[in-house]
Amino acid sequence: MINISEVIETNKMIEHENLDVRTITMGISLLDCSSDNVQVTCNNIYNKITRLASNLVQTGEDIAHEFGIPIVNKRISVTPISLVGAASCRTPYDYVQIAQTLDVVAREVGVNFIGGYSAVVSKGMTASDELLIRSIPDALAQTERICASVNVGSTKTGINMDAVRLMGDIVKQTAVKTADRDSLGCAKLVVLCNAPDDNPFMAGAFHGVSEADAIINVGVSGPGVVKYALEQIPDANFEVLCETIKKTAFKITRVGQLVAQEASARLGVPFGIIDLSLAPTPAIGDSVADILECIGLERAGAPGTTAALAMLNDQVKKGGVMASSYVGGLSGAFIPVSEDQGMIDAVNAGALNIEKLEAMTCVCSVGLDMIAIPGTTSATTIAGIIADESAIGMVNQKTTAVRIIPVIGKTVGDVVEFGGLLGYAPIMPVNGFDCSTFVNRGGRIPAPIHSFKN
Amino acid sequence: MNRTIITVVGKDTVGIIAAVCTYLAEHNINILDISQTIVQEFFNMMMIVDISKYEGKFDEMAEQLRLIGDEKGVQVKCQREDIFDKMHRI
Numbered sequence: 231m232i233n234i235s236e237v238i239e240t241n242k243m244i245e246h247e248n249l250d251v252r253t254i255t256m257g258i259s260l261l262d263c264s265s266d267n268v269q270v271t272c273n274n275i276y277n278k279i280t281r282l283a284s285n286l287v288q289t290g291e292d293i294a295h296e297f298g299i300p301i302v303n304k305r306i307s308v309t310p311i312s313l314v315g316a317a318s319c320r321t322p323y324d325y326v327q328i329a330q331t332l333d334v335v336a337r338e339v340g341v342n343f344i345g346g347y348s349a350v351v352s353k354g355m356t357a358s359d360e361l362l363i364r365s366i367p368d369a370l371a372q373t374e375r376i377c378a379s380v381n382v383g384s385t386k387t388g389i390n391m392d393a394v395r396l397m398g399d400i401v402k403q404t405a406v407k408t409a410d411r412d413s414l415g416c417a418k419l420v421v422l423c424n425a426p427d428d429n430p431f432m433a434g435a436f437h438g439v440s441e442a443d444a445i446i447n448v449g450v451s452g453p454g455v456v457k458y459a460l461e462q463i464p465d466a467n468f469e470v471l472c473e474t475i476k477k478t479a480f481k482i483t484r485v486g487q488l489v490a491q492e493a494s495a496r497l498g499v500p501f502g503i504i505d506l507s508l509a510p511t512p513a514i515g516d517s518v519a520d521i522l523e524c525i526g527l528e529r530a531g532a533p534g535t536t537a538a539l540a541m542l543n544d545q546v547k548k549g550g551v552m553a554s555s556y557v558g559g560l561s562g563a564f565i566p567v568s569e570d571q572g573m574i575d576a577v578n579a580g581a582l583n584i585e586k587l588e589a590m591t592c593v594c595s596v597g598l599d600m601i602a603i604p605g606t607t608s609a610t611t612i613a614g615i616i617a618d619e620s621a622i623g624m625v626n627q628k629t630t631a632v633r634i635i636p637v638i639g640k641t642v643g644d645v646v647e648f649g650g651l652l653g654y655a656p657i658m659p660v661n662g663f664d665c666s667t668f669v670n671r672g673g674r675i676p677a678p679i680h681s682f683k684n
Numbered sequence: 685m686n687r688t689i690i691t692v693v694g695k696d697t698v699g700i701i702a703a704v705c706t707y708l709a710e711h712n713i714n715i716l717d718i719s720q721t722i723v724q725e726f727f728n729m730m731m732i733v734d735i736s737k738y739e740g741k742f743d744e745m746a747e748q749l750r751l752i753g754d755e756k757g758v759q760v761k762c763q764r765e766d767i768f769d770k771m772h773r774i
């Protein structure tokens with residue numbers, strides 16, 4: 231039987247260490263909504279999402295009340311829209327109409343984000359993929375809750391450098407079109423390599439074609455809990471340190487597994503996966519950078535950071551895997567800048583730069599995330615950054631992503647405020663040397679030799 | 685059996701357990717176990733109760749008990765036992 235100290239421990243995690251379930255994300259296939267008429271497609275999308283997800287938010291809140299665990303976000307991911315709109319969309323504007331439909335239905339069912347305004351173009355782009363990509367700046371400027379993503383490479387296919395080049399432009403255009411909101415559109419646009427089909431976390435969530443008609447995926451969190459556990463063992467060696475992280479990750483993940491099973495049963499939608507990511511928020515103490523400091527670094531970014539993060543990431547997975555029947559999504563520590571107070575402090579202290587963040591992305595999920603850069607950064611430089619991250623993902627057989635925000639009208643020394651869970655960020659300097667000849671070559675970077683396993 | 689954990693945290697005052705138990709008795713909720721401890725000068729009590737014969741909604745019970753706690757100046761929480769079981773038992 232449960233004893234009082236266990237009850238106190240759990241409730242302390244929830245009340246004082248920011249333990250929460252970060253998101254319940256319902257993945258919905260929209261493949262059967264496709265038609266040769268944009269308006270009919272939009273109607274089909276509206277009807278299907280309303281039918282499946284109208285109880286999602288209420289169910290999430292009921293579960294949160296009964297178990298006493300906050301469930302921060304209730305969200306939806308859908309089939310990459312470039313596939314759904316392929317038969318009906320003839321112009322980027324047609325795709326924007328679908329985006330507006332998604333935005334309306336998201337508001338009506340009460341979710342704060344809907345992901346899947348996406349194209350998977352890791353090897354090549356169809357005409358409809360390209361139309362969707364070209365519609366992203368307008369779609370993000372004219373909607374509130376849409377998240378867009380484009381997968382530009384994979385270990386199996388190599389990197390589609392035409393798409394990388396195009397995405398440099400698209401990120402820049404999105405920044406310009408949302409300049410009145412500090413280029414907020416770019417915070418909802420992510421460029422991925424090796425994107426998983428079942429990721430519940432925004433902005434990169436979409437419901438891949440390998441998935442069932444509808445599915446419940448859950449993202450857990452808990453950097454604050456790990457930090458607190460490590461604060462209790464300041465002088466421990468690596469063995470004890472790793473053991474502590476594993477045990478904590480196990481406990482966090484079990485809560486996610488319980489919530490996922492409960493949501494799945496109540497909504498009548500199968501359970502998909504638990505995403506084991508350590509996802510920070512701007513709340514004090516809910517920080518991955520703080521964990522790195524607890525492990526023994528003066529600031530995130532100090533020598534040793536990559537090793538500490540690699541160890542943290544691995545232990546979180548080892549503890550979490552045993553706690554859930556199905557693990558998937560991104561599953562690793564997130565290192566966004568604007569959403570993590572410790573990372574912001576490290577940047578402001580001069581301890582952390584983009585190059586070190588890039589190195590850190592080699593050993594954890596996901597990539598250069600929520601990094602504000604000067605608005606004058608060129609599209610080709612952004613494409614070069616995307617190419618670098620994609621190469622890391624491709625060669626290391628892992629997901630990598632770029633979500634950077636060239637904030638129009640701001641430069642190094644300025645601060646940009648996105649609000650809410652997106653937080654705020656100091657503008658970080660970008661290497662100013664030119665890479666345009668490289669990114670303008672066109673074509674594909676071939677798949678690496680170790681991808682040929684057949 | 686439908687087991688729920690009720691926790692009471694706050695400054696120790698007269699009649700906390702009586703007030704909670706009266707509510708439980710009136711609503712056909714059976715107490716299976718009670719334990720209490722003092723942590724950092726705060727009174728912590730935990731009850732394991734069976735709510736299978738309770739006919740109302742979980743939310744209503746949680747809200748009523750929270751109000752009883754407010755009257756006494758303590759925090760009362762109701763949570764289904766599964767969250768603790770899952771976290772602390774393999």
